[in-house]
Amino acid sequence: MSTERIDLKGVAAVRLQRSRRARRLRICVLGPDTVRVVVPPRESLARAKAFVESKKEWIARQLVLLQETTLLDPDTILNTKKAESELLIRLETLSRRFGLPFSKAVIRSQKTRWASCSGKNTISLNIRLYLLPPPLADYVMLHELVHTRIKAHGPAFWNTLEGFMEDAKHRDRELRRFRLT
Numbered sequence: 429m430s431t432e433r434i435d436l437k438g439v440a441a442v443r444l445q446r447s448r449r450a451r452r453l454r455i456c457v458l459g460p461d462t463v464r465v466v467v468p469p470r471e472s473l474a475r476a477k478a479f480v481e482s483k484k485e486w487i488a489r490q491l492v493l494l495q496e497t498t499l500l501d502p503d504t505i506l507n508t509k510k511a512e513s514e515l516l517i518r519l520e521t522l523s524r525r526f527g528l529p530f531s532k533a534v535i536r537s538q539k540t541r542w543a544s545c546s547g548k549n550t551i552s553l554n555i556r557l558y559l560l561p562p563p564l565a566d567y568v569m570l571h572e573l574v575h576t577r578i579k580a581h582g583p584a585f586w587n588t589l590e591g592f593m594e595d596a597k598h599r600d601r602e603l604r605r606f607r608l609t
C-alpha cells in the first residue's frame with residue numbers, strides 16, 4: 429500500500445490509499461485533515477485524480493457538514509427519569525409495531541455509541557437519544573431492533589431495516605451531524 433496526496437485547492441489535501449481489496453474508487457471524508465481516496469489495484473493514478481476532482485464540491489460539502497455537528501450534552505436533560513421512560517416507551521412501541529421483540533432494555537450514558545444490541549437481545553439505549561430529533565432517535569431504535577434478528581451489517585440487515593423504514597440510510601447519514609462527546 430502506498431500513499432500520495434492530491435491537493436484539492438481550497439478544499440483539502442486528499443490522501444491516496446491503494447487497496448488490494450477495493451473494487452472501485454471510493455472517497456472517505458473523515459475530518460478536515462482526513463480525506464482519503466481508496467484506489468483499487470488496477471486503477472491508474474490519473475483516473476483517481478480525475479475522480480477526486482469531479483467530487484470536489486461533494487467533498488467540500490461533507491467537510492461543512494462535519495463542522496456543523498451538534499454536541500448532545502446529557503446534562504441538558506432536566507428530568508432524567510422522564511427522559512428514560514419516554515425512550516423505553518418509544519422502543520416498546522416500535523418493537524410492537526414492527527414485530528421485533530427484544531429481551532430487555534436498559535438506558536446508559538455511553539460516550540461512544542447511540543445504542544447497542546447484545547447477543548441475548550438486550551438493547552442498550554443512550555440517554556442522549558432523548559435530545560435527538562425524534563425521526564433520528566426512531567432510526568437508532570429500529571436499527572437495534574433489527575439486530576435482534578440479524579446481527580451483522582450485511583445486505584440482509586439493511587434490506588430488512590429499509591423494508592421497515594425506507595429512508596433508513598438517509599437517517600443514518602443525518603445522525604453524523606450529532607456528536608456524543
Ligand SMILES: [Zn+2]
Nearest residue numbers: 571572575581
Ligand atoms: Zn448496528
